Amino acid sequence: MKIKLIHSTAVTVAAWVMTLAFASASTLSTPQPQSALSLVKATAGGFSLSISNAGDQAWILQSSSNFSTWTEVESLQVYNGSFQRRYTNGAAGNLFYRAYYDAARQTNARTTANALVLPATSYNYAAPVLPASFSANPILAEDNMPANNLTTDAGATLGRALFYDKRLSTNQTVSCASCHQQAHGFADPRPVSVGFNGRLGSRNAMGLSNARWYQRKSFFWDERAATLEDQTLQPVQDPIEMGMTLAALTNRLASEPFYTNLFAKAFGSTAITTNRISAALAQFVRSIVSTASKYDMGVTNNFANFTASENLGRQIFFGLPGAPRATCAACHGTDNFVPTTGLNNNGLEFPYTDLGVGGVTGATNQNGMFKAPSLRNIELTAPYMHDGRLATLEQVVDFYDSGVVANPNLSPPLLGRNGTPLRLNLTSDQKAALVAFLKTLTDPALATDTKWSDPFNYGD
Ligand code: HEC
Ligand code: HEC
Numbered sequence: 001m002k003i004k005l006i007h008s009t010a011v012t013v014a015a016w017v018m019t020l021a022f023a024s025a026s027t028l029s030t031p032q033p034q035s036a037l038s039l040v041k042a043t044a045g046g047f048s049l050s051i052s053n054a055g056d057q058a059w060i061l062q063s064s065s066n067f068s069t070w071t072e073v074e075s076l077q078v079y080n081g082s083f084q085r086r087y088t089n090g091a092a093g094n095l096f097y098r099a100y101y102d103a104a105r106q107t108n109a110r111t112t113a114n115a116l117v118l119p120a121t122s123y124n125y126a127a128p129v130l131p132a133s134f135s136a137n138p139i140l141a142e143d144n145m146p147a148n149n150l151t152t153d154a155g156a157t158l159g160r161a162l163f164y165d166k167r168l169s170t171n172q173t174v175s176c177a178s179c180h181q182q183a184h185g186f187a188d189p190r191p192v193s194v195g196f197n198g199r200l201g202s203r204n205a206m207g208l209s210n211a212r213w214y215q216r217k218s219f220f221w222d223e224r225a226a227t228l229e230d231q232t233l234q235p236v237q238d239p240i241e242m243g244m245t246l247a248a249l250t251n252r253l254a255s256e257p258f259y260t261n262l263f264a265k266a267f268g269s270t271a272i273t274t275n276r277i278s279a280a281l282a283q284f285v286r287s288i289v290s291t292a293s294k295y296d297m298g299v300t301n302n303f304a305n306f307t308a309s310e311n312l313g314r315q316i317f318f319g320l321p322g323a324p325r326a327t328c329a330a331c332h333g334t335d336n337f338v339p340t341t342g343l344n345n346n347g348l349e350f351p352y353t354d355l356g357v358g359g360v361t362g363a364t365n366q367n368g369m370f371k372a373p374s375l376r377n378i379e380l381t382a383p384y385m386h387d388g389r390l391a392t393l394e395q396v397v398d399f400y401d402s403g404v405v406a407n408p409n410l411s412p413p414l415l416g417r418n419g420t421p422l423r424l425n426l427t428s429d430q431k432a433a434l435v436a437f438l439k440t441l442t443d444p445a446l447a448t449d450t451k452w453s454d455p456f457n458y459g460d
Contacts, residue, residue, distance in 0.1 A: 040097050046088035049459075051099060053078045054172040058108045063095045070098070077108045079115045080456035081166045081173065112258040116161060116455045123451035125156035125287035131296055133335045134213070142213035142336060144286075149229060151283040154265040159284025161262060162277060164454040167252050169196040169242035176235065176281070177454060179205040183447050185380035186288060191388025195240040202354070204388035207381035209446060210374045212286040213336045216343075221370045221386040223343070224360045232281035233274060246274045253277070288452055290376050290443040298440065299335065306440065309429075313437025316430060326400065326424055326434070330413035337375035337441065345369045347414055347421055348385060348399075350407035356386070358409075368409050379442045393435045401426050 040047050042063075051059055056078045062070040076083055076099070087097075112118065133139055145151060162168065163176045179193040180186040188205035195201060203221055211219070211228065218226055225231035235241040236249060253259045253272050260270045267276050297305050303314065315323035319330075331339045331346070343357055345368045352358075358367030370386050384390040390399060404414050404421035416422045426434070446452070 042087070042095050042097060046086065047097065048084065048086045049076075049097070049099060050082070050084040051076070051078055052082045054081055054166065056080065056110075056167075056172065057101060058106050059083070060100045060102055060105060061097060062100055063097050065095055067096065073097070075105065075108065076459070077110065077114070079110060079458070080164070080175075083459040085459040109257050112261045115256070115258045115457055117457050118157065118455055122153040122157055125153050125283070125451065126151050128287070128289045128291070130289070131291050131299065131335065133299070134291065138215075138334050138340065139213055139336055142215040142334070142338065144214060144217040144228060145212055146227065146229070149279045149282060151286050152266065154262075155267070155280050155283040156287040158259075158262040158266040159280035159282070159287075160452070160455055161258075162281050163284050164456055167256075168236050168244060168249065170244050170248070171196050174242055179235075179241070180208055182452055182454075183380070184382075185209055185377035185446060186452075187381035189382065191383050193241065195238070196243050197240075199240045201240050203386050204383060206373045207377060208285055208288050209290040209376040209443070210288070210336055210338075212289065213374070214338050214371075215340055216371075218371070222356050222360045223371050228282040228285060229278050232278045232285070249277065250274060284452075288446070290446045292445050293376065293443040294440040296335075296443075307436065309433045309436045310440050311437075312430065313433035313435070314440075316426070316434050317437050324424055324426055324430060326426075327413035327422070328400070331372055331411065332375050339372050342411070343369040344372060344411040345407065345409040346372075346400075347404035347407060347410045348389070350405050352407070354386060365409060368407060369411075375438065376441050377443055377446055379439045380447060393438050394431070396438075397426070397431045397434050400424065401431060 040049070049061065053059070059076045059078065061073040061076055063073050064070045076085075149155075163180075166172045166175045166178075168175060174196040179188045181188065184207075186208035191204055193201045193203070193205045206221065216223065218224075219228055219231040220234075225234060233246065236244045237246065250272050259272060263272050263276060264270045266280055294305060294310075298314075303311055306314065312323060314320070316326050317328045317332075319325040319327055331342075331344050333340060343366060345356075348368075350368070352368040355367045357369040357371075358364060378384075379393065382391060382393070384393075384396050390396050400414075401424045404410070404423075406421050410421060414422050
């Protein structure tokens, strides 16, 4: 357990910030705090209260002017690991405040109405407005939504709560969103992800924009999950990422009244099963659709909205006449910017430190091959590649320009005429143009739209 008192003088009115945090146990049971006491003195500026509590317990805020008589101010519920509130009315009686954990007072029900901040009418997840090219081949054939798990508004709403819920990790410190952050295109700004115990994984978390469209329909850098429904429960059980068992997960969720309600709305009955958890998570992930980028606007107006540099970058990317012919679109094709049916190696390294698809299938001609996720919102998802080795898009372009490494499985679009890795020899203007084009794939709404944001109630 740690208690922190921070005196903040940076703001015009002095304010005390009280922070209570409980180190979390790595057992399967809900982390339990010890009974605890912390003091804060309210001043003219009021005070801020912030509680970190992986066990999601109830706390009682009390005030006193003499340390002997304590008056209860209110009872506070932690819904998802933390709580924060600013109190502005502390000055009058020169009061002291304490937040107090009382095992006997753990009676607040976490209902859908108080634990989550959900809109009265559900967001539209089931029927996003899509550009014409998404309703025709080749993108239609890339759609991996199965007939037995069509996205519904209620299903994706449940999936949204699950995606942001730290209860999915054994010590209640990590949610899917810890590694798939909305502001970063649902990728992780850390080169490799950090799991519930602070241990490092070996790969960079992939961005999730338009994961719904990928013709091979498989997931992960090494494509080891055949479907998104298969994929969603793997991080939960991964010993580094979330460390849960499925039995512990269903038990824990079943003890939350708000989940009973969300499961009933999504699936017609209150049963909480692992199939339903994976289905709802998959619905939410598939709902993360991004089609409002500058590029999408350009498709409708013959790219009149593009700058000269962006248009030069587009010509290079698609290998259009009049520009150096990079072959990017051979592997990052269609308006969804994903490979079609083939697996690819883009010559990052040899020998391979990560066998990729070959490590799963055992086929040596698939060593070093990796899934390329959609390049949509690629500006937001740095760092790049399966191990996060490239920090910026400029480095990515430099890599494809002159850094592709010869190896037995290098994919043909990256081979030059003489069988050695393709060298693009771009000028610095052309490199900048390619970066500018990649940035036209950013959809400003993706990183901020509340329909994909954290729905939990954290106090203020
Ligand atoms: C500790 C970090 C971490 C957590 C927590 C986490 N992920 Fe991931 N996610 C990753 C990493 C790393 C990868 C790539 C792993 C690989 O390919 O081996 C990944 C890959 C994925 C992919 C594959 C995307 C694609 O295009 O193939 C999906 C989908 C996904 N995660 C969804 C989820 C969901 C849903 C949850 C919560 C149940 C979750 N993740 C929790 C780190 C995390
Ligand atoms: C032969 C197929 C192929 C070609 C051609 C190709 N790529 Fe890639 N690209 C891939 C693969 C495969 C990956 C994932 C590699 C990995 O992480 O090991 C990738 C990854 C990327 C990434 C990082 C994606 C992420 O989420 O981290 C970017 C950006 C990218 N490519 C841009 C380009 C550009 C720009 C070009 C043209 C100059 C290009 N690619 C040409 C196959 C290709």
